[in-house]
Amino acid sequence: MKKLVKYIMITAGLGFAVWTAGCKKATDKSFLDPTDIGQINEQTVFADSALSIQFLNSVYGDLPRTYFMQNGITGGGIWAFSDASDDGEARWSSGFSQGFNRANVAGGADNVFSLSTWNSCYAMIRRVNVFLDNIERAPLSAAKKTRLRAESRFLRAYSYFHLLRTFGGVPLLGDKKYNLEDNFLLPRNSFAENVNYIEKELNDVAVILPLEHLPEDFGRPTKGAALAIKAKLLLTAASPLFNESNPNSGPVKVLLGYEAYDAGRWKKAADAAKEVMNLGLYRLVEDNTTAPGYGYYDMGIQRKNSEYIFQIMMNTGRFYEQYLLPASRGGQNYGNPTQQLVDDYAMSNGKMITEQGSGYVATSPYLNRDPRFYYTVIYNQALWLDRTSLTKKPVDLYALAPGDGMGTAAYNTVTGYLWRRFCNENAGGNYGVTSQIGLVVSRYADILLEFAEATNEFQGPTSEVYDAVEAIRKRAGLVPFAINRGMSKEEMRTVIRHERRIEFAAEEGHRLFDIFRWKTAETLLNGPMDGMRWTKTGSTFTGNRITFETRIFNSPQMYYHPIPLKEINKNNLFIQNPGW
Structure with a gap:
């Protein structure tokens, strides 16, 4: 034959x-x-x-299929970005959320x-x-x-x-x-x-x-x-x-x-x-002169740079803008960040929002956050390029009346947030500059944090571990970026895991497989997943935390x-x- x-x-x-x-x-x-x-x-x-x-x-x-399979269910032309982890949720769920389907x-x-x-x-x-x-x-x-x-x-x-x-x-x-x-x-x-x-x-x-x-x-x-x-x-x-x-x-x-x-x-x-x-x-793309953490953003919109080690090439201009931005900016919004992720972004001074001296104000929750937050998440009234004026205008993610709002075609969000990771701020889904970046599988920041994690687990927080973590924080634009050099192994483990979550939000399944290999999914994917519902009265916006889904993770089966x-x-x- x-x-x-x-x-x-x-x-x-x-x-x-x-x-x-x-x-x-x-x-x-x-x-x-x-x-x-x-x-x-x-x-x-x-x-x-x-x-x-x-x-x-x-x-x-066929490589792009492997990339999206690591973030959520792929098939039928719908892909999710980090929607299987505690970082995100999909807009279109067909009766079950993408996160529920993948995690459960x-x-x-x-x-x-x-x-x-x-x-x-x-x-x-x-x-x-x-x-x-x-x-x-x-x-x-x-x-x-x-x-x-x-x-x-x-x-x-x-x-x-x-x-x-x-x-x-x-x-x-x-x-x-x-x-x-x-x-x-x-x-x-x-x-x-x-x-x-x-x-x-x-x-x-x-x-x-x-x-x-x-x-x-x-x-x-x-x-x-x-x-x-x-x-x-x-x-x-x-x-x-x-x-x-x-x-x-x-x-x-x-x-x-x-x-x-x-x-x-x-x-x-x-x-x-x-x-x-x-x-x-390889080296990190760093630029804190243009703006704090600008190198983190600039790295993410380039087709080739000193940080990329391996990526899956695409030939569909404005790929991320098309799939992540809201309909008002020519996008299709395939995924939404959770409140859990938003809460985990530190303040610009490196302190967590619950930490004494952080400066966090609950009524103005998006002020003075880790610069990576602004390059990853679109929140209510964040600025993005408008198609008609070609100037940056606020993105409306609030509900106009009871019963309206998140999850509908008008507002395009389940959680009250949108992704903007790898999106060029001078583009919409079908207008503005044309970007030709790929799907980033491996970059130098991952190598640094892998080295820090493995060395810390084997030897504890050596000077090389501190150096690797601080390089990530310095590029992020945190001031101060230096961390306490008297930490225990367990304390450093917490810092490294936090940096991995923030640094790689919406990237190639990092978060999902991290919480699996750490065996923390049984805690993080069990229970309510939250978002923020904003309403507008006159010119005043009021935010209320909501639970959009309760997830179940059966350990160790799943x-x-x-x-x-x-x-x-x-x-x-x-x-x-x-x-x-």
Whole structure:
């Protein structure tokens, strides 16, 4: 039987990862479904140099799905930004909120998130294996083949990392393509085997991948990208969910973490982050002269800068503006920050709002906050560029009368807030300047905080830990940015976790997987989720805290998503995760 492969044509050049929002839908096929085929056979594709490269580009084309799957449910053209964590909520819920669906795994063992993650990641892995099996005979130079093999292995390792932190140990296919005649009955590999495999793959390709790419190849993985994903992998593996006392027993125990705690895993994670730092290629984008924390904003609207390590390239101008801004600014508002997140922004002097001497005033809650707040959240009467006047005007997020307000088309918010993360303040969803930034997967701020967290857990708050945290706070524009250098490990842990929440709000699922790996989701995703309802009387605005939803998180079941039921039903070697 002729072996067929799935083939997706992707525009060449800078558009190698072109992806049109709404055009891809989650498939309900099994990851080893032999009907996952296309119209062009392997002999045809890999006899042509352009088609060979475009085949690999098809894997890049699926990367945006992995990004949005980490934030909320993806499918049917709707994506959420941090809406599965305690940071946000989706505007469109279809009966269930995005946060409820993602955190509580609505739909049981065949929930949309689990199916999307499993099928999309394994489809990418399968295509990489097809590519690796055929690239040697493509009419390309030896140097080109070597680099493309390394790129494809990076993409495969990256896909396995998504699977690992969602499901625990998953089947490792190696380089097998699994064609029609193959036996697909594979057991799940242990958590440790998955970590070791991904780590080795990233180490191997880091030696091959270049430090930087030529402009036409920007967005493809570099040595820094491979080392950065390895650092995140090892930090995840060292974290409490996987590295502390494993409550499971029997065969599933080794699938969901290590069998015994090892403090040395924190050391490995710290060393991996330090390896990226020692490259000397990356630095924070800092500018507190234009305005406090302006570098944080400026970094987020640039296509390329000194902080980005790996990003998924997009070719849809004003992408963030289109999806995050309100209808009054040409946007579609796909997600809303929670009051819990807003409350966690410190004051500009670095003190928390409940801390003595912070200067917080409840009747003017948005004055003198951490500068990152203003570059992340749109609140009632915040200024944004108006389409008609092309001047900045207040954004109305208040209810005009009882019964009106949040969640309706007029006000476009469930929580009383909107995201503006990565949005250019000189643009609306369909007007103003055109930005061409990508989806940022890894940046240097993450490396600094990963290093600080892992080192603190292994050694306590050393001077290097303080330096890394203070670099983040200094760039943020906090005055003073320095912190008390007499903290305990536990106190520093609290500071680092706070900085991670604020620094990465609305970014690539950081918050969701942080509170999972820290095993704090059982507290943070259990109970009321709040927002702010503003009303206007004359020229006076009055805000009242509201609860828009009560979430339930069943621990420990929900820390691991279920293996899709169709995989369990067709493979008697699979062990389902506990509780599903």
